Amino acid sequence: MTKEKFEILGNYIKDLSSETPDIETFLYVRDRISKYQLDIDISSKAIKNKMIEINTKFKFEEKEKVKKKSYFEIIYSTIVKINEQVKDKKELEKIILCDVQTEIYPKLEEALLNVLKVSGYPNIKFEKKVNFEELYSQRMN
Template identity: 60%
Template sequence: MNENYKIMSKFIKDLSGETPDVETYLYVKDFISKYQLHIEINSKPLKTQFVEINTNLKFHDNTESKKKSHFEMTYTSVIKLNKEIKDKNILQKIILCDVQKEVYPEIEKALLNLLHTSGYPNIKFEKKVDFEELYNKKFN
């Protein structure tokens, strides 16, 4: 447990993999290396000291191609904050960085499992997400 928060619960809220037809599947199989991972994090307060954090991942093709598969996942973490946490900057770092570093390995594993069972067994995310670096770029 971190001294500033405790993860009370975590789960996959939504999981979707869509490939409309066989032609699209065969096309995507050849061009899936062009797909990119997009991460969005949002949160909302629950009752006192509790926060719901939703980490949304989309793995998709940003090109104008008509043949596309779409993969998306929302992973929810519920945290309980230490009563001493009042500073907005500390709260932002907890939500956008600290919790993400803790839960992301599970999130990545679940998304890769979806991709592998959707017929793309060789997909790997070569570049690891550095939430500390992303946070520092955004706020420092």
């Protein structure tokens, strides 16, 4: 990992949502939560002085059209300062979409799993870790 290209100045949970409308939904979802899938959305915005706010959104939800479903979402905001030597747009894109994500992922995954646990779904685990290098490579091809 090329830490010298950027420095994480701070990160925090910007928004958090856990919605289960009623007990019937809870009981239904409890039996089907293994069908839920994780969606990732990354957005960024330049602040100033080579600083960027990166928002990583994890949505964990049922993809099928069912009436009873729960909804879980976390938006994790990371403030990074980009090194002066980074001039190339592609290099900057890789830092935002790959390098920073790889670094913050363990914290973000733990936060979402904790939300799921305290929302009544204690045995949830994500089957595999998100590989941001791989996702980035796929996006570029």
